Amino acid sequence: MSGISANYKLTAFKTIVWKEVRRFLRIWVQTLVPPVITISLYFVIFGNLIGSRIGSMGGFSYMEFIVPGLIMMAVINNSYGNVVSSFFSQKYQRSIEELLVSPVPNYVILSGFVIGGVSRGLAVGIIASIISLFFSGLHIYNLFITLMVVLMSSIVFSLGGFINAIFATKFDDITIIPAFVLTPLIYLGGVFYSIELLPDFWRMVSQLNPIFYMVNAFRYGILGVSDVNILFAFMMLIIFTVALSGFSLFLLHRGKGLRY
Amino acid sequence: MTSAITIQDLHKTYDNRFHALKGISLDVAEGDFFALLGANGAGKSTTIGVLSTLVRKTSGIVQVFGQNVNTNSYETKLNLGVVPQEVNFNHFEKVFDIVVTQGGYYGLPTQLAKERAEKYLNQLGLWDKHDQQARNLSGGMKRRLLIARALVHEPRLLLLDEPTAGVDIELRRSTWKFLQEINRAGTTIVLTTHYLEEAETLCRNIAMIDEGKIVVNTSMKALLKKLHQEHFILDIRSELNEAPTLNGFTCKLLDPSTLEVSLESDQDLNDVFTELKSVNIKVKSMRNKSNRLEQLFISLLNKQGQIPEQQA
Numbered sequence: 294m295s296g297i298s299a300n301y302k303l304t305a306f307k308t309i310v311w312k313e314v315r316r317f318l319r320i321w322v323q324t325l326v327p328p329v330i331t332i333s334l335y336f337v338i339f340g341n342l343i344g345s346r347i348g349s350m351g352g353f354s355y356m357e358f359i360v361p362g363l364i365m366m367a368v369i370n371n372s373y374g375n376v377v378s379s380f381f382s383q384k385y386q387r388s389i390e391e392l393l394v395s396p397v398p399n400y401v402i403l404s405g406f407v408i409g410g411v412s413r414g415l416a417v418g419i420i421a422s423i424i425s426l427f428f429s430g431l432h433i434y435n436l437f438i439t440l441m442v443v444l445m446s447s448i449v450f451s452l453g454g455f456i457n458a459i460f461a462t463k464f465d466d467i468t469i470i471p472a473f474v475l476t477p478l479i480y481l482g483g484v485f486y487s488i489e490l491l492p493d494f495w496r497m498v499s500q501l502n503p504i505f506y507m508v509n510a511f512r513y514g515i516l517g518v519s520d521v522n523i524l525f526a527f528m529m530l531i532i533f534t535v536a537l538s539g540f541s542l543f544l545l546h547r548g549k550g551l552r553y
Numbered sequence: 554m555t556s557a558i559t560i561q562d563l564h565k566t567y568d569n570r571f572h573a574l575k576g577i578s579l580d581v582a583e584g585d586f587f588a589l590l591g592a593n594g595a596g597k598s599t600t601i602g603v604l605s606t607l608v609r610k611t612s613g614i615v616q617v618f619g620q621n622v623n624t625n626s627y628e629t630k631l632n633l634g635v636v637p638q639e640v641n642f643n644h645f646e647k648v649f650d651i652v653v654t655q656g657g658y659y660g661l662p663t664q665l666a667k668e669r670a671e672k673y674l675n676q677l678g679l680w681d682k683h684d685q686q687a688r689n690l691s692g693g694m695k696r697r698l699l700i701a702r703a704l705v706h707e708p709r710l711l712l713l714d715e716p717t718a719g720v721d722i723e724l725r726r727s728t729w730k731f732l733q734e735i736n737r738a739g740t741t742i743v744l745t746t747h748y749l750e751e752a753e754t755l756c757r758n759i760a761m762i763d764e765g766k767i768v769v770n771t772s773m774k775a776l777l778k779k780l781h782q783e784h785f786i787l788d789i790r791s792e793l794n795e796a797p798t799l800n801g802f803t804c805k806l807l808d809p810s811t812l813e814v815s816l817e818s819d820q821d822l823n824d825v826f827t828e829l830k831s832v833n834i835k836v837k838s839m840r841n842k843s844n845r846l847e848q849l850f851i852s853l854l855n856k857q858g859q860i861p862e863q864q865a
Contacts, residue, residue: 297627301660308657319645388639391702394605394656396630553567553608 297396305397306405311544313409316376317416324375324413325420328367336365336428339485351487351518356429361512362484365446367421369504370449372414373475376406376454377467384458389551399545403455403538410451411444418443431515438523439514445530446507452537459544459551478504483512488520503533555583557741558604563613565599565765573769575765576613581743581758583618583709586736587754588773589745591762597745598638598855600762604743617710631659632828633707634703638714638745640695640703644688645836648679648799651687659706667706673701674729674746693724693729700728704735711735713744717751729755784842785822790835799828813842 315322336356344355351358379495383389392402425431433439453475461467482504499505500521510526513519519526545551558581574596581587584728591597603615608627615622617629642651649670656666675682677697681691690698696716699726703711713732717725726746732755736742746752752759752773759776761769769776789810802825803815812834814825814839829836 297631297660304660304662308654311657312654315650383643386643387637387639388643390607390635390637390641391655392658393607394630394633394635395655395656396627396660398627487597548609553602553607 297398301396302398302401302522306408306466307396309392309397309402309405310408310412313379314412315376315404315517317409324371325417328371328417329420332363332367332424335359336425338409340428351489351516353516353518353547354429357516358487358512359485360425360429360431361484361515362508364418364425365443365504365508365511366422366479366484367444368414368418368447369479369507370471370475371417372410373450373457373471375413376410376451377457377461377471378454380406380458381461381464381467384461384486384550385464392471393551396521399542403541403545406455407448410454411447414447414451415443418447433515434517435514437514439511442510442514442526442530444532445527446471446511449503449507449530449533449537452534452541455541456490456537456544459541459549462550478502481505483508483520504528506530527529554615557581557583557585557618557680558743559614559616559619560600561614562835563600563603563615565596565603565608566610566611573765574610574613575856576604577762577765577767579760579767579770580595581741583741584736584739584741585741586756587743588759589743589762590749590759591745595762596765597762598714599765601635601712601743601745604712605633606630622758632709634706634708634711636696636699636703636713636716637709638718640699642687642695644697645686647683647686648674648687648690648698649683650661651698652705655702656705669705669707670701673704674698677701678727693720694718697724697728697745700731708740710743713737713742714748714755715745717746750839769848782818783814783816785814785825785839786842787814787829787839788837790837791833793834797829797832797834799825799832 340356340359344359347355349355349358380389383392422431453470457467457470481499482502483499488505490500491499506521506526506529509519509521510523510530513523513526558577558579561575562576562578563574564572564576566572577596577600579600589597589600597843599608603610604622605690606619606622617631620629620632622629646654652670652674653663653666656669657663661669671680671683674683677700679690679694679697679701682694687695687698695704696718700713700716703713716732718730729751732742732744736755742755744752744755756773758772759769760767760771786807789812792809793806793812794809796804796812798804799814801820805813807813816822816825826836
């Protein structure tokens with residue numbers, strides 16, 4: 294059991310978070326600019342050009358319908374990307390040893406990286422929200438639900454990025470999961486359509502996708518419409534947060550890929 | 554005296570079944586300047602790794618200031634500073650930030666961490682580079698940055714894994730001076746090194762490790778006493794074509810004005826000068842040939858030496 298003070302742990306936690314924030318701000322051209330360009334293109338192409346021909350969805354214009362999904366997509370991608378690239382880079386160049394030889398408890402290390410990922414996720418989410426104002430009015434139906442969903446989703450995907458980084462042994466390993474798992478799940482998670490449009494079988498398959506719940510809960514917070522029960526969506530988020538946190542701490546305790 | 558490090562019957566077998574440590578036992582007293590010598594792959598870095606918790610032991614007891622490094626890892630880590638063999642900081646971070654961040658990992662408030670960073674970067678001659686990215690430093694400066702980083706929380710025990718590898722002579726000597734100063738101020742230092750001169754100059758006690766076993770654990774003084782021969786380099790005033798014959802001494806001509814004379818441990822230096830005078834050779838200057846420890850090291854690792862363990 295740790296014999297070090299709460300004040301010490303708070304200092305260590307703030308140090309890790311500030312280091313992570315400093316990192317993504319230092320390389321802002323790589324971390325903050327690309328999502329801005331991507332999101333703008335989505336708004337222009339899917340929202341404006343194609344969206345105007347689609348008509349309404351869920352009682353809203355297509356542009357209004359996709360805004361929450363696109364913001365959530367930016368948050369998820371950037372939370373995950375920040376932790377996986379930062380932690381793996383530190384592991385690869387062994388600067389993670391700075392932390393491992395220090396008395397920082399594992400849960401403080403994990404929290405520091407996760408909050409670092411959340412910081413970037415939220416920063417990009419705010420930028421995406423501002424951009425959306427140029428294309429559509431952003432009226433928030435329930436601020437509390439909106440903030441809680443975005444925060445918890447960001448935590449879940451930061452944890453996912455952390456686990457990916459722990460198992461990764463080469464740079465390829467940190468691009469495989471985002472490309473082959475994360476992106477399909479996001480695109481099939483109801484960002485661009487309501488699952489009401491799908492045949493029964495694919496509607497059922499969609500319900501196995503965790504991102505589907507996040508996108509819909511977030512859409513509920515903003516628009517007040519959702520394909521899922523909000524309480525159930527929150528339960529899913531809590532279960533994912535607890536399960537991934539537990540697994541991450543287990544890996545840190547075992548020193549997987551970190552201690553030999 | 555309190556033990557800074559106590560290691561008993563330490564074994565480490567890696568996942569690839571390489572048995573790196575085969576039951577080593579060591580005791581390093583508080584305040585000591587201790588050298589751990591050995592060839593590549595002998596087990597030096599594994600030992601440092603176990604002490605710093607980066608390497609998990611297979612069995613044995615490892616304590617730092619009486620605290621078990623595995624069961625009381627937080628307490629032991631607070632007392633430890635580690636200078637790794639490989640440069641392991643983020644090269645894109647600024648020098649100052651690297652040291653201040655490390656202070657934060659040890660719970661130092663930001664202002665104190667900044668003051669300490671300035672103090673140690675100054676002492677190690679890096680302050681004028683504090684605002685630069687670490688990648689812009691020379692190899693020697695990077696190694697000194699590792700030392701500054703390891704000292705920011707002012708540990709009682711400093712572990713240095715080949716701290717001056719690849720560092721030029723001038724920087725190496727100034728690093729030695731710095732390490733001697735912090736050791737005099739009370740920090741226990743354990744270093745591994747390939748430079749035997751480094752161990753001979755800095756350390757009071759020494760352990761030699763070979764294939765995962767301690768082959769010698771003694772004081773530097775006791776070890777050097779075991780030398781059968783000492784070698785001196787003499788710069789002479791005249792120029793010679795061949796080495797002179799000195800009665801009772803082995804003499805080699807290194808160049809026309811430089812001689813190397815070897816003395817057995819029971820011979821006196823005065824007798825060398827008497828012999829040189831008898832053949833009309835005047836000595837301008839003299840120095841000790843600095844390979845004394847090397848001789849011992851090689852002979853011990855070749856299993857030719859007969860020095861028993863635990864002589865100190």
